[in-house]
Amino acid sequence: MKYRELGNTGLTVSEISFGTIPILSGNVKVLPEYFSPGEDMAIKLMEYAYKLGCNFYDTAIVPEYGDAEIKLGKFAEYIGRKNIIISSKARFFNGNDMYRAVNESYNNLGTYADIYFVHQVNSESEDSTFEKYGAIDALTQLKKEGKILFTGIASHYYDILLRGAKDSRVDVLQGSGNLLERGMLNRINKEQAFRNKGFVLNKVYAAGILPEFFDIHTLINNVLSYSITTALIGLGTMEQVKQAMCYETCPELLPFSQVMARLEKSFTSINCDRCQRCYCIYGTEIHVLFRQYNYYHLGKDYWALRKLNLNIEECADRCKQCTDMTCMNDCPKDINIPKKIQEIRDFVKRH
Ligand code: SF4
Ligand code: SF4
Structure with missing residues (x-):
């Protein structure tokens, strides 16, 4: 230690x-x-x-x-x-x-x-x-x-x-x-x-x-x-x-792209590392939604779905009417945030 x-x-x-x-x-x-x-x-x-x-x-x-x-x-x-x-x-x-x-x-x-x-x-x-x-x-x-x-x-x-x-x-x-x-x-x-x-x-x-x-x-x-x-x-x-x-020190650190590549074998994940740079004027916690979506596919299905179900409808409706799209200004991963939120809404509906 x-x-x-x-x-x-x-x-x-x-x-x-x-x-x-x-x-x-x-x-x-x-x-x-x-x-x-x-x-x-x-x-x-x-x-x-x-x-x-x-x-x-x-x-x-x-x-x-x-x-x-x-x-x-x-x-x-x-x-x-x-x-x-x-x-x-x-x-x-x-x-x-x-x-x-x-x-x-x-x-x-x-x-x-x-x-x-x-x-x-x-x-x-x-x-x-x-x-x-x-x-x-x-x-x-x-x-x-x-x-x-x-x-x-x-x-x-x-x-x-x-x-x-x-x-x-x-x-x-x-x-x-x-x-x-x-x-x-x-x-x-x-x-x-x-x-x-x-x-x-x-x-x-x-x-x-x-x-x-x-x-x-x-x-x-x-x-x-x-x-x-x-x-x-x-x-x-x-x-x-x-x-x-008793963890062993290993000099090889895994880059984010390799982490995602490994997870992609199980599902198409959202490429979000939760840096929290995306700001929504309406208070949507984008990084939390994306986490729940990824967690769903990584084994926390019931828990994640229950949390998403709490407010995804509202969030997706707000995005549809939003003209500012401030959330898109600083995302280093260039994620199309409103589009992903609509996809998550459809996903929650299906499940
Ligand atoms: S597009 Fe959606 S998440 Fe982005 S700022 Fe507008 S309401 Fe918020
Ligand atoms: S800015 Fe992009 S990568 Fe960072 S938390 Fe928001 S969606 Fe995820």
């Missing part, structure tokens, strides 16, 4: 970190499937990762990740609190709610979280998160009180992560990316503002999809070639822990 500096925090974390979604129990709709081991097994899994060099474990408040936060707290006590770094998170965006959430997490864990993230910040919650007396102010206050050591923002959106990168109150960022969805990582690599922050990368396996098509070493090496601190991987079995923690 190799280690990297977590931005300016002074912490050194393992390149591979342990995501606790697969060890949760409870009725949680985080992902379509998870492993749900009991407490003893969950602790054994985390211990095995620790023995293989992992020192960073990420979770979220109960019940967002079921009881994973409690299991992680038990593991911390068992292995020795000072031997590991813990991050937790909650989807609260105003200061009061976030303040209460961190105290609740403290009780669940039985200890402090080194890093606490405002979770899944999106365009609707962005302003309340960043404004005065918002969630970041609350985390800053909790840091002063010694209830957490560092503050964080977790988001799937590049612009929000960039805002966090430029905000002196924020210490660590958590975002998503992988071999296929690497557009945001390419942008982060070029943007100086990210250099002083720790960066935790989740969705390295794209919700478990990519290991069907690429070996684990390739998936991990590709993301570690970017300027991130640690690849956060959800782990639920001993075999998964071993594969992730």
Whole structure:
């Protein structure tokens, strides 16, 4: 295992970190499937990762990740609190709610979280998160009180992560990316503002999809070639822990065109790397639609279709009436976005 500096925090974390979604129990709709081991097994899994060099474990408040936060707290006590770094998170965006959430997490864990993230910040919650007396102010206050050591923002959106990168109150960022969805990582690599922050990368396996098509070493090496601190991987079995923690360094990184060529054997994919440069004046999240379409064909059929079905009709109708087509201005892949959206609508209708 190799280690990297977590931005300016002074912490050194393992390149591979342990995501606790697969060890949760409870009725949680985080992902379509998870492993749900009991407490003893969950602790054994985390211990095995620790023995293989992992020192960073990420979770979220109960019940967002079921009881994973409690299991992680038990593991911390068992292995020795000072031997590991813990991050937790909650989807609260105003200061009061976030303040209460961190105290609740403290009780669940039985200890402090080194890093606490405002979770899944999106365009609707962005302003309340960043404004005065918002969630970041609350985390800053909790840091002063010694209830957490560092503050964080977790988001799937590049612009929000960039805002966090430029905000002196924020210490660590958590975002998503992988071999296929690497557009945001390419942008982060070029943007100086990210250099002083720790960066935790989740969705390295794209919700478990990519290991069907690429070996684990390739998936991990590709993301570690970017300027991130640690690849956060959800782990639920001993075999998964071993594969992730014992990855071999391979110098050959897979170009995007080769990734697409391999996937094209299964279906005609949309050539989108989720760089998020396409701006829709009506707020259509184009990169999310394209992801669901690709994910459908990569094995997440029911889940992806259900999500697409929520708003594809509206999105496609808006495109039909749209005269500005601002989305087309900056797409580096020259995707005919409105045409693809119509195709997705037809596809959803057929299925
Ligand atoms: S064409 Fe569609 S996606 Fe593009 S800007 Fe117009 S409404 Fe938005
Ligand atoms: S459609 Fe184009 S601009 Fe939008 S996320 Fe995909 S590659 Fe980037």
